[in-house]
Structures are given as C-alpha cells and as structure tokens.
Amino acid sequence: MKEGVARFWRQIPERYNFMANKCESCDRVYFPPRESCPYCRRKSIGKMKKTKLSGKGEVVTYTIVHIGPEGFEEQTPYPIAIIKLDEGPYITAQIVDCPFDQIKIGMKVESTFRKIQQDGHTGAIYYGYKFKQRK
Amino acid sequence: MEELGIVSYGSHIPRYRIKAEVIAAVWGKDGAAISRGLGIFEKSVPSIDQDTATISVEALRAALKRCTTLNPTEIGAIYVGSESHPYAVKPTGTIVGEAIGATPDLMVADYEFACKAGTAAIQTCIGFVKAGMIKYGVAIGADTSQAAPGDALEYSASAGGAAFIIGKNNVIATINHTLSYTTDTPDFWRRAEMKYPSHGGRFTGQPAYFKHITNCATKLMEKAGSKPQDYTYAIFHQPNGKFPVNVAKKLGFTIDQVKQGLMVPYIGNTYSGASMIGLASVLDVAKPGDRIFMTSYGSGAGSDGFDITVTDTITKLARENAPTIAQLVADKEYVDYGQYTKMTNLLFWE
Ligand SMILES: [Zn+2]
Numbered sequence: 001m002k003e004g005v006a007r008f009w010r011q012i013p014e015r016y017n018f019m020a021n022k023c024e025s026c027d028r029v030y031f032p033p034r035e036s037c038p039y040c041r042r043k044s045i046g047k048m049k050k051t052k053l054s055g056k057g058e059v060v061t062y063t064i065v066h067i068g069p070e071g072f073e074e075q076t077p078y079p080i081a082i083i084k085l086d087e088g089p090y091i092t093a094q095i096v097d098c099p100f101d102q103i104k105i106g107m108k109v110e111s112t113f114r115k116i117q118q119d120g121h122t123g124a125i126y127y128g129y130k131f132k133q134r135k
Numbered sequence: 136m137e138e139l140g141i142v143s144y145g146s147h148i149p150r151y152r153i154k155a156e157v158i159a160a161v162w163g164k165d166g167a168a169i170s171r172g173l174g175i176f177e178k179s180v181p182s183i184d185q186d187t188a189t190i191s192v193e194a195l196r197a198a199l200k201r202c203t204t205l206n207p208t209e210i211g212a213i214y215v216g217s218e219s220h221p222y223a224v225k226p227t228g229t230i231v232g233e234a235i236g237a238t239p240d241l242m243v244a245d246y247e248f249a250c251k252a253g254t255a256a257i258q259t260c261i262g263f264v265k266a267g268m269i270k271y272g273v274a275i276g277a278d279t280s281q282a283a284p285g286d287a288l289e290y291s292a293s294a295g296g297a298a299f300i301i302g303k304n305n306v307i308a309t310i311n312h313t314l315s316y317t318t319d320t321p322d323f324w325r326r327a328e329m330k331y332p333s334h335g336g337r338f339t340g341q342p343a344y345f346k347h348i349t350n351c352a353t354k355l356m357e358k359a360g361s362k363p364q365d366y367t368y369a370i371f372h373q374p375n376g377k378f379p380v381n382v383a384k385k386l387g388f389t390i391d392q393v394k395q396g397l398m399v400p401y402i403g404n405t406y407s408g409a410s411m412i413g414l415a416s417v418l419d420v421a422k423p424g425d426r427i428f429m430t431s432y433g434s435g436a437g438s439d440g441f442d443i444t445v446t447d448t449i450t451k452l453a454r455e456n457a458p459t460i461a462q463l464v465a466d467k468e469y470v471d472y473g474q475y476t477k478m479t480n481l482l483f484w485e
Contacts, residue, residue, distance in 0.1 A: 012233060016233055016234045017234065017236060074183060074477070075183055075184065096182065096184065097150050097182070097468075099468065112193065113189050113192040113193055113196070113234055114184040114185060114189050115183075115184040115185065115186060115188075115189060116184070125186075125188075125221055125222070127188065127189065127192075127230060127234070130184065
C-alpha cells in the first residue's frame with residue numbers, strides 16, 4: 001500500500017476542498033479536474049480554470065454496502081451514494097450520520113470531513129469528504 | 136483598552152451517544168447511582184471515521200462560516216490541543232490547515248497538556264497577535280478520549296471540540312486578562328505507546344483539580360480587580376458534572392452563572408474540548424457587555440484562566456450560520472455497548 005500514500009497526497013486538494021476545474025469555453029465543471037474539456041478539445045487548452053465547489057448536492061441513488069472492499073471492512077454496513085453536486089459533476093461517496101431508512105433519493109446533502117481509510121494500524125490515515133443530510 | 140480577543144468560534148460534537156446506564160449494565164453496576172454520583176447521563180461517541188483531526192476541521196469550518204469576511208489565508212497560526220492526536224508523529228494542525236485553505240504561509244504545532252491543551256493554544260495565539268506577528272491565530276481543543284473498558288473513566292471519556300479564531304479585527308469578545316497556575320502533580324497520565332490512561336484515583340480531586348482551579352481563579356480575579364459577582368457567566372473544566380459546580384460554589388459563583396457553560400451531563404468529558412465547548416455555548420447566547428470567567432484544568436497539572444468581555448460586534452457575527460452547542464447536543468442517536476466498542480476501536484482489527 002506504499003504507493004497509496006503518494007496517490008492520496010496528490011489528491012488532497014480534491015479530497016479536502018473540492019478543487020475542480022471549469023472549461024471557460026463551454027462552462028462545464030470537472031471534478032476531479034481534467035487536463036482539457038472532452039467537448040471543446042483544443043479550444044479548451046489554456047482555458048481550464050481552477051474552481052472550488054461548494055460540497056453541496058443531492059442523492060441520485062444509493063445502496064448499503066455489507067461486504068466492504070479492503071480497507072473498509074470495519075466500517076460495514078455503510079451507505080454509498082451517487083451524488084449530483086450543485087455545480088453539475090456526479091461523484092460517489094459515503095453517507096454518514098443518517099439512519100439508513102431516512103436516506104432518500106433526492107435528499108439534499110452537504111460534505112463533512114472524515115477518515116476515509118487507513119493503511120492498517122501502522123500506516124497513513126487518509127482523510128476526505130463524506131456526505132450528511134443538509135439541515 | 137486594546138481590542139484583542141475572539142473573532143469567531145465553532146464546535147463539533149459527534150452525534151452518537153451512549154447512556155451511562157447502558158455502560159453500567161455491562162459491568163453489573165447501578166447506572167442510576169453512577170449517573171447521580173458523576174452528574175453524567177450520557178456521553179458522545181465518535182463514529183469509526185471521526186478522530187481529533189476531523190473534529191478539529193469541522194469545528195474550525197463552523198467558525199469560518201460564522202465570519203464570512205475572514206479569508207483563511209489571513210490565518211497565520213494554527214495550534215491544536217489534544218491528548219488524542221491521530222498520529223504520535225505528524226501534526227494534526229497540518230491536516231486542519233490544509234482542509235481550511237490556510238497553508239502554506241502558516242505556523243503550526245500540536246499541543247498536549249491533558250484537558251487544557253486547547254486553552255494553552257488560545258494563550259499562544261494571544262501572544263502572537265499582540266506582538267503583531269500574525270493577523271489571526273486559531274486555537275483548537277479537541278479529543279476522542281478513550282478509557283479502558285470497565286474503568287471509572289468509561290462513563291465520562293467522550294469526543295468533541297471547539298475552535299477559536301483570535302485577532303484584533305472584529306473582536307466579538309475581548310480577552311482582558313489571562314494567566315496560568317502550573318505544578319508537577321501526577322494525577323493522571325498516559326505513557327507513550329499505551330492506549331489507555333492511568334490515574335491516581337482519589338488523588339485527582341483536591342490536590343489536583345480543586346487546588347489548581349482555585350489558585351488560578353483567585354489570582355486571575357486579583358489581577359483583574361474583580362469578584363465573582365462581576366461575571367455573567369463562569370466556565371470551569373468539567374471532567375464530571377460535580378467538580379465544576381463544587382469549585383464554582385467554593386469560589387463564590389452561583390449555579391446560574393455556571394449552567395450555560397456546563398455541557399458534561401449531556402456529552403461527557405470532551406477533555407481538551409470541555410471548557411472550550413462550554414465557552415462556545417456561552418457565546419451562543421452572550422450579549423454585548425456580558426463578562427465571562429473561564430478556568431480550564433489539565434492533569435499533570437495546570438489551569439489557564441481567562442477574563443473576557445463580550446463586545447457590540449457579537450451582534451454582527453453570523454452566529455446562525457453554524458449550529459449552536461444546544462443544537463449539537465440535541466442532534467443525537469443512541470448506540471448500544473456493542474456498537475460503542477466497534478466505533479471506538481475497543482475491538483482491535485488486524
Ligand atoms: Zn468545454
């Protein structure tokens with residue numbers, strides 16, 4: 001899992017602060033950020049502008065994970081959702097602090113800072129966003 | 136008088152709770168008697184994905200939401216006080232600084248002084264701001280404190296934290312005076328590499344908590360030329376519901392002055408967060424001109440005292456942009472002892 005440290009470190013701006021980018025040619029927002037806009041291609045070069053997303057959105061769909069992948073075993077069962085962010089991009093993230101029977105499609109959510117994963121009990125701890133119901 | 140003090144504040148309390156009676160039942164004890172004895176009915180429990188870093192980030196983000204004119208890049212220092220930093224080596228403050236966008240022109244250090252590490256951080260920020268070395272400094276007190284299963288501390292050790300932004304601009308509460316009272320007193324400790332703390336049993340009361348708070352508070356009132364009746368609110372470190380009430384009475388404060396800042400009966404002892412969450416609860420309702428007395432206590436041992444006056448600017452702070460302590464306390468979900476052991480990692484996963 002050693003290469004995991006470098007990968008997570010590179011993703012800190014996205015995982016902590018929703019740093020995205022926007023094509024100034026067509027106004028599409030990309031999260032995670034992209035080198036160029038697939039719609040505008042060459043026209044977008046040099047026009048991809050950094051932008052910070054609000055971390056707010058709504059649940060498009062969700063499921064409950066009972067058998068977690070490596071690194072998530074101790075968190076099961078947990079809900080994972082596809083969330084449409086207010087600025088447009090769709091992302092996959094965990095829902096927390098919400099009883100499972102209260103999670104609804106269309107529920108307004110906002111981000112909260114949590115531990116995502118850790119490399120066992122001796123390795124690095126990886127932090128980032130999860131989502132909770134917006135009140 | 137120079138305006139220097141609190142510019143904004145925010146808190147975070149995990150929403151899970153366990154009742155003292157549920158813990159007592161596991162060990163065959165009388166829960167109602169324990170609750171009466173300690174003055175604690177339930178305590179907060181961090182979920183499996185929360186630690187001192189995540190609580191600190193949430194608390195500071197709440198403070199920034201309330202103070203919309205402050206740009207995080209204007210913050211020159213972040214000090215996080217805790218006895219449960221997630222890493223033994225790797226500062227919590229680096230994670231917090233990055234998560235609020237205050238890096239890289241930033242001074243950071245983690246503090247440790249049992250339950251008063253966060254108030255020690257406030258004093259550091261006062262010094263730097265007063266010296267003109269930074270515009271704003273952040274002091275955080277947060278913990279996810281652990282107690283050995285079956286230990287007396289299991290009924291109180293809980294999780295939560297508060298963040299205070301200290302500066303000279305738009306000060307909502309002026310810090311008029313601060314001082315500390317410190318001795319070498321081995322009432323409570325945790326050796327490096329150990330998961331759970333050890334304590335001196337009855338030794339934690341008179342020579343430790345009461346002696347340090349009483350001396351600190353008395354010296355502070357001497358310095359300020361004040362008396363208990365001059366204060367609207369008083370906050371004392373709250374390892375349980377009884378100690379702060381007893382020390383307040385002993386010093387000449389009334390229960391009416393203490394109750395707004397006394398959260399321990401409903402959330403337990405949040406260690407480094409305890410007196411600071413109490414101060415946040417007072418600021419939630421404070422009006423211009425209110426005077427606040429605060430004395431923290433950290434085992435080992437020491438007390439930090441603060442004499443604070445609320446300014447007219449508090450009416451301009453967007454306090455409604457983040458939840459009050461009362462709202463955080465009320466937003467809860469109960470867990471049983473099995474869920475509690477999983478959430479607090481009493482079960483060790485390889
Ligand atoms: Zn485009």
